[in-house]
Amino acid sequence: MTELYSEHPVMFKNNPLGFILCLILIPAGGLGLLILLTWHLKNKASKLSVNGNExxxxxxxxxxxxxExxxxSVRTTKVKQSFFNRIFGVGTIEIYTAGDSPEIIASGMPDPNKIRELIKANQNAE
Structure with missing residues (x-):
């Protein structure tokens, strides 16, 4: 099965002010480097993939x-973007099946509207 979308959350685009602050803190005892490393590992530990079926x-x-x-079974796909998220093309995507709470919440994803469109297009194809 081919992957239509496969991405990790992004760092700079999701929180540019926090990223710049970390860069400023690097000369101040290396605290910024430790924060950036932790942030990077957290982002690389999360991954959202969409293929033809799931x-x-x-x-x-x-x-x-x-x-998975x-x-x-997807009923609703919600994209949340602040003003700065819209400028940088990132956002939070929530995927609902049944019930009031989302099955999947993926924050800081690049091009969240593309994910929503892929889900909608593959649902219509079935």
Whole structure:
């Protein structure tokens, strides 16, 4: 099965002020470097993938949490973007199947509207 979308959350575009602050803190005892390293590992530990049949969201480095949702069971896809998120093209995507709470919440994802469109297009294809 081919992957239509496969991305990790982004750092700079998701929080540019925090990123710049970390860069400023690097000469001040290396605290900024430690924060950037932790932030980078956290982002690389999360991944959202969409293929023709399902959505897969993985979190964790040493212990893994994996959520799989079949595209046919998706009822609602919600994209949340602040003003700065819209400028930088990132956002939070929430995927709902049944009930009031989302099955998948992926924050800081690049081009979240592309994910929503892929889900909608593959649902209509079925």
């Amino acid at each position: 959505i897969l969201f993985e979190k964790g480095l040493l212990s893994k949490e994996r959520s 949702v079949n595209l046919s």
